[in-house]
Amino acid sequence: MKTSIEHIRDKISKKGLKVTPQRICILEAIYDLDNHPTADNITEYIRETHPNIATGTVYKVLETLVENNLIKKVKTDRDIMRYDGIIEAHHHLYCSECDLIEDYMDHELDELLKDYFKKKKFPGFKLEDIVVQIRGTFDKC
């Protein structure tokens, strides 16, 4: 079995991108930092072990990873972009009290929505993707 880092190298390489230390550790950081980190969270985390990474590089790498579908951007109410290492379609639970965003996978819900929108046509609109945002409060918050 491959190590985690080798998996990451593979993922980057398969997209035809150069495998650089910066790209490896940024992708690794997103997988490690599981609460949908901001660019700043990622930069801080990486600097612990890799102090020379530049802010600009982090943003450039994140943009490249998003374009190549290795990570996703997550919309929030705030004006800060957050990133998600899970690229399979999934939904999110947003906490009203704090900035926690929890992943929510629900295949049954996906089927339900797919069926619903199959009969419900939008004239002049080609449907690509449906994301459900579930807002509420976690007891722990």
Place this chain on the structure above:
Amino acid sequence: MKTSIEHIRDKISKKGLKVTPQRICILEAIYDLDNHPTADNITEYIRETHPNIATGTVYKVLETLVENNLIKKVKTDRDIMRYDGIIEAHHHLYCSECDLIEDYMDHELDELLKDYFKKKKFPGFKLEDIVVQIRGTFDKC
């Protein structure tokens, strides 16, 4: 029947807020600019008729209106906040090609989701609100 402006004054007044010209015209601007305007769109629009409004004021007023549930913030993939004059629960169609966001009201969908999540409990999470983001491409774009 009341004029539109009187309606707007009423809405502000009913929240216990002072009815100022700035608040009136910002709320009016959001109703007029129907594609979920940014703070900047709103400022520009208002300055046509009311050149002295300050950027800071626009942000402060928008924040007040959001807090008092007279408007809503709309999440986007970009890092710009947009505002929505419709406060009733509704969903959005997002265009992948441009920055168009169209309102989508669908009571049947709301019922479907309400029923679905009634049986589907989230332990440790109090559900407040569900918003469906429908991404796709408009033919016109």
Place this chain on the structure above:
DNA sequence: GTATGTGCAAACTTTTTGCACTTCG
């Protein structure tokens, strides 16, 4: 070797803040 990627610092955009002045009720 060469195309691609990175570091750095400066610039840019969007949003927030503090405080004196003004206005609504």
Place this chain on the structure above:
DNA sequence: CGAAGTGCAAAAAGTTTGCACATAC
């Protein structure tokens, strides 16, 4: 009149850019 709201300008926060240098392949 007094509490609440606004204007202004400065600063903060987040992100982008340009270019010389470095590196993966």
